[in-house]
Amino acid sequence: MQGVRRYGLLSDGGVRLELTPTTNSPLAIDVTESTEMRIQRLISENPVIIFSRSSCCMCHVMKRLLATIGVHPTVIELEEEEIDALPSAASGDDDSGGSGGGGAPAVFIGGTRVGGWESLVALHLSGHLVPKLMEVGALRDMVL
DSSP, rough: SEEEEEEEOOSSSOOEEESSSOOOOTTTTTTTTHHHHHHHHHHHHHHEEEEEETOOOOHOOOOOOOHHOHHHHHHHHEEEGGGGOOOOSSSOOOOOOTTSTOOOEEEEETEEEEESHHHHHHHHHHOHHHHHHHHHHHHHEEEE
C-alpha cells in the first residue's frame, strides 16, 4: 500500500482502493500508517469487508451472496505483497476461497474474520449469517 490511495466505487457497489499521487478525499489513507495498521483500521471501520486479490472470482461470488441478502460489503483489493498482512483466523482452520493458506479472499464481519468462500457459505447454510449481519448492523429490519 505504497503511496496515497483513494476509495473508488465499483460498478457492483463494492469499493476499491486506487493508487493516486494526491487526493483531497476525506477517505484518504495516511501513508505513514503501516499496511497491518491500515488493514486493522479498515476492518474496525466496516461492518462487512472483503479483502481480495485483483480479479478474484471467489470475491465476486462472495459479494453476490451478500448482495442477495441485502448487504453490500466494502471490498479492498490487495497487492500480492499485502496479503500476508491480513490477520489470520483464531481457530487456524480458515479457508481462503481456493487461494490456499489464510490469505485472500477473506471476509470480516463485525471485526471478526469469517474466512473465505467456504466459511461464508457454511455460515449462511447453518442459518447464522443473517443474524450475525444483523448483530453488527449490516442488516436492519429483516424478518427471519
